[in-house]
Amino acid sequence: MKEASASLKEWSEKQELMRLSYLDDRGALHVVPVWFVDIDGHFCFATDSDHGKSKGFRQDPRAAWVIDGGTNPEYRGLSYTGKAEEVSDAGLRERIYNALVQKYFKSPADPNIDKILGKVNAARTAYFKLTPQSGSFWEY
8 A cells, every 4th residue: 555655644643633434334324523543553543332433333344534634725635445443452442542632632630531531441432443455645
C-alpha cells in the first residue's frame, strides 16, 4: 500500500475528527465522526460497548475512514479502507485510553473523561483499532 507523506501523517494526527463508516445489523451503511489516535500505525478509537459501531464491527469488520480538512484552495486528507478489530488486550486498551485523554482533554483530572470514556478498563467502553488495507491521500 502506498504510504502517506510524513507531513500528511503528522497533520492528520493533529486533527480532531475522523469520519468512520460501518454497517449496522440490518446492513445499512453509516458514517459517523469519532475521536481517534494513531497507535503503532493503527487508527484507534473508543465507543460505547452497546453502540451501533461496536455491534456493527463485531458482525462485519470492514471499515472505511477519512481524515480531511483545510481551506480553499489548500485541502489535505487521507482516506482508507480496512478492517476494525476490537481490542481486548488490557495494555493496548490502556495505551489507547491514555492517548485519547492526552489528545482530547485539558488535564488527566478532567471530570468529563469519566463521563465520556469511563475508567481505563470500563466494561461499557469498547476500543477498536483500524488496520488500513488500501488508502489514498491528497494535498492541494
